[in-house]
Amino acid sequence: MIEVDDLHKAFGKVQAVAGVSFAARDGEITGLLGPNGAGKTTTLRMLYTLMTPDRGSVRVDGIDAATDANAVRRRLGVLPDARGLYKRLSARENIEYFARLQGLDAATTRTRCDALIAALEMADIAERRSEGFSQGQRVKTAIARALVHDPRNIILDEPTNGLDVMATRAMRRFLLQLREEGRCVLFSSHIMQEVAALCDRIVVIAKGRVVAAGTADDLRAQTGEANLEEAFVRIIGSDEGLAA
Numbered sequence: 001m002i003e004v005d006d007l008h009k010a011f012g013k014v015q016a017v018a019g020v021s022f023a024a025r026d027g028e029i030t031g032l033l034g035p036n037g038a039g040k041t042t043t044l045r046m047l048y049t050l051m052t053p054d055r056g057s058v059r060v061d062g063i064d065a066a067t068d069a070n071a072v073r074r075r076l077g078v079l080p081d082a083r084g085l086y087k088r089l090s091a092r093e094n095i096e097y098f099a100r101l102q103g104l105d106a107a108t109t110r111t112r113c114d115a116l117i118a119a120l121e122m123a124d125i126a127e128r129r130s131e132g133f134s135q136g137q138r139v140k141t142a143i144a145r146a147l148v149h150d151p152r153n154i155i156l157d158e159p160t161n162g163l164d165v166m167a168t169r170a171m172r173r174f175l176l177q178l179r180e181e182g183r184c185v186l187f188s189s190h191i192m193q194e195v196a197a198l199c200d201r202i203v204v205i206a207k208g209r210v211v212a213a214g215t216a217d218d219l220r221a222q223t224g225e226a227n228l229e230e231a232f233v234r235i236i237g238s239d240e241g242l243a244a
Contacts, residue, residue: 029175033190074102078154087131094130103149120174152182154186
């Protein structure tokens with residue numbers, strides 16, 4: 001479980017995040033939704049300890065990131081906005097390298113690599129150098145290496161960005177599988193269809209703060225709109241916002 005309380009982050013005079021609070025629960029997919037520049041990526045970077053908040057707290061499975069960042073990192077699997085593969089390594093070698101960084105032994109590394117390659121439908125690229133990979137192939141490899149240590153909490157920054165239809169469908173199946181395993185999945189997206197199809201709970205961020213939270217049905221009911229896209233537009237266009 002990931003708990004966020006009153007996060008603030010400024011860059012000079014720009015207040016990127018201005019009091020974000022929410023919880024992402026085990027066995028659920030929580031979507032972080034917002035327009036460009038809303039503060040989604042900055043919020044996620046504070047969650048996985050790449051940035052230190054100016055104020056507020058992050059707790060993962062009850063552990064405070066400010067007091068034990070290493071323990072928090074061990075409990076997280078992260079797909080950041082920058083995918084960054086080692087181009088001279090194959091997909092399998094990229095995954096194995098991260099397994100070694102996590103301290104996994106050879107047998108466990110092999111088992112985890114094989115399981116992730118199968119789950120993410122990567123058999124055709126597993127032994128290929130990652131240089132020249134398509135966007136979808138890079139994302140799959142980056143997700144596999146993020147999950148090789150079998151974390152219970154998963155943070156994904158726009159995991160389907162740039163993927164084709166088939167790769168997107170495969171990614172959605174994989175996210176649903178993670179939920180069925182009882183993991184906490186938190187991902188950011190700006191694709192309404194994806195959020196509506198996958199998320200048990202949606203947190204809407206605009207201008208660095210949470211302006212609405214709830215299920216897709218909750219957000220539609222609160223705005224009186226029939227579809228999630230229209231509800232989202234109404235929410236981020238409101239000066240006061242909505243809260244569940």
